[in-house]
Amino acid sequence: MDDHGWLGPIEWAAVGRPRPGEVVSGDRSIAISAGTAGALFGVVDGLGHGLHAATAATSAVEVVDGAPTEPLADLMQLCHRALTDTRGAAITLARVNFDTDTLSWIGVGNVTANLIAKRPGGVEVRSSVRLAGGIIGFRIPDGTAPQEVSITHGDLV
Numbered sequence: 001m002d003d004h005g006w007l008g009p010i011e012w013a014a015v016g017r018p019r020p021g022e023v024v025s026g027d028r029s030i031a032i033s034a035g036t037a038g039a040l041f042g043v044v045d046g047l048g049h050g051l052h053a054a055t056a057a058t059s060a061v062e063v064v065d066g067a068p069t070e071p072l073a074d075l076m077q078l079c080h081r082a083l084t085d086t087r088g089a090a091i092t093l094a095r096v097n098f099d100t101d102t103l104s105w106i107g108v109g110n111v112t113a114n115l116i117a118k119r120p121g122g123v124e125v126r127s128s129v130r131l132a133g134g135i136i137g138f139r140i141p142d143g144t145a146p147q148e149v150s151i152t153h154g155d156l157v
Contacts, residue, residue, distance in 0.1 A: 056089045
């Protein structure tokens with residue numbers, strides 16, 4: 001997998017590959033327009049590896065692709081319901097609002113994300129997604145809510 005492009009003012013890229021000896025990966029990236037809501041990015045890690053992990057990850061991406069303007073917590077619930085007959089997945093989603101220069105993000109499982117800013121002395125991690133324990137499709141925690149942080153030109157997620 002090698003994909004890249006532009007969404008509004010954001011240049012994005014994703015690269016992945018299967019484990020040695022495997023033909024498919026259970027990792028998927030998301031980068032789609034969310035209309036007037038901005039852009040939606042995400043990473044899905046299907047549990048395990050190989051075909052069953054890829055099936056779970058692909059199912060989650062299809063759900064998100066079909067409803068990119070839904071609130072992030074609702075997207076997680078939609079993915080949870082869609083993945084009940086799969087191995088499940090760890091998912092982190094991030095929506096960039098171009099009008100308010102904010103990033104809203106939410107994560108369940110172990111797919112971490114950081115907001116990194118350039119500073120005169122180097123780079124600084126300004127924020128990290130707050131991950132909730134669980135597996136989308138198996139057990140999702142109650143009350144998982146996105147957090148919102150401000151972003152500036154040149155920030156990297």
